[in-house]
Amino acid sequence: MKIDIVTIFPDYLAPLELSLVGKARETGLLDVRVHDLRNWTHDRHRTVDDTPYGGGAGMVMKPDVWGDALDDVASDAGTGPAPRLIVPTPAGVPFTQGMAAELADEPWLVFACGRYEGIDARVVQDAATRMRVSEISIGDYVLNGGEVAALVMIEAVVRLLPGVVGNPESLREESHGEDGLLEYPVYTKPPSWRGLQVPEVLLSGHHGRVARWRRDQALRLTAQRRPDLIDKLDPDALDDHDRSV
Ligand code: ADE
Numbered sequence: 741m742k743i744d745i746v747t748i749f750p751d752y753l754a755p756l757e758l759s760l761v762g763k764a765r766e767t768g769l770l771d772v773r774v775h776d777l778r779n780w781t782h783d784r785h786r787t788v789d790d791t792p793y794g795g796g797a798g799m800v801m802k803p804d805v806w807g808d809a810l811d812d813v814a815s816d817a818g819t820g821p822a823p824r825l826i827v828p829t830p831a832g833v834p835f836t837q838g839m840a841a842e843l844a845d846e847p848w849l850v851f852a853c854g855r856y857e858g859i860d861a862r863v864v865q866d867a868a869t870r871m872r873v874s875e876i877s878i879g880d881y882v883l884n885g886g887e888v889a890a891l892v893m894i895e896a897v898v899r900l901l902p903g904v905v906g907n908p909e910s911l912r913e914e915s916h917g918e919d920g921l922l923e924y925p926v927y928t929k930p931p932s933w934r935g936l937q938v939p940e941v942l943l944s945g946h947h948g949r950v951a952r953w954r955r956d957q958a959l960r961l962t963a964q965r966r967p968d969l970i971d972k973l974d975p976d977a978l979d980d981h982d983r984s985v
Contacts, residue, residue, distance in 0.1 A: 742771045744813045747853040750774045752887035764904045780809040789856050798857035806863040813850055822871035823848035828886035832875035837916035844900035853886030920973050924957035959985045
């Protein structure tokens with residue numbers, strides 16, 4: 741997978757050199773390029789923003805600078821398929837595990853990280869004539885810019901690429917995985933720590949009982965913390981025991 745990121749703070753993306761994402765880059769599973777938006781400015785001051793039409797507080801990012809940047813970054817395609825453009829914004833559609841899986845199937849993503857009050861709306865309109873564009877929010881809160889949101893999305897996507905996570909089984913049983921539940925609590929040695937015991941059933945070696953316990957815990961936790969996820973479960977996927985938890 742190829743990922744381009746356009747930002748006025750390239751240093752913000754430094755964590756992409758670390759951990760699983762960094763390793764995926766080293767092994768050639770992932771090609772990441774970070775671009776400084778100011779390379780496409782047209783004036784001595786390298787201006788990227790201007791006052792909003794209609795008035796109001798803050799500044800808006802200039803369409804001409806963004807337009808040129810995206811033209812150049814996406815022109816790398818030559819005659820090949822255009823990238824999918826992701827614009828992180830608190831006004832976007834909510835990012836989910838399902839969306840991470842969808843993006844993990846794309847060969848090429850371009851992230852356009854806005855700052856200030858956002859990017860002139862015509863930039864997305866114009867880009868959408870040439871490529872698929874998704875404006876995505878990582879949650880109902882406001883960050884100072886799209887960089888951290890891009891990091892979040894990239895990490896969620898890259899760990900789904902084949903070969904990035906050592907044991908693919910570990911992707912199946914986690915929160916927001918296939919069963920639509922939050923993950924059950926986990927424990928390791930020692931069996932007793934500061935007077936707290938590992939639940940007996942996990943020491944039993946009885947796979948069926950362990951699996952039942954884990955599902956019960958996942959159901960309970962999800963009902964407590966995320967009742968909205970319980971409402972979304974497929975009723976046919978619940979057995980009688982599930983319903984009694
Ligand atoms: N930029 C600022 N806040 C954001 C959010 N919540 N999600 C995505 N991009 C953002």
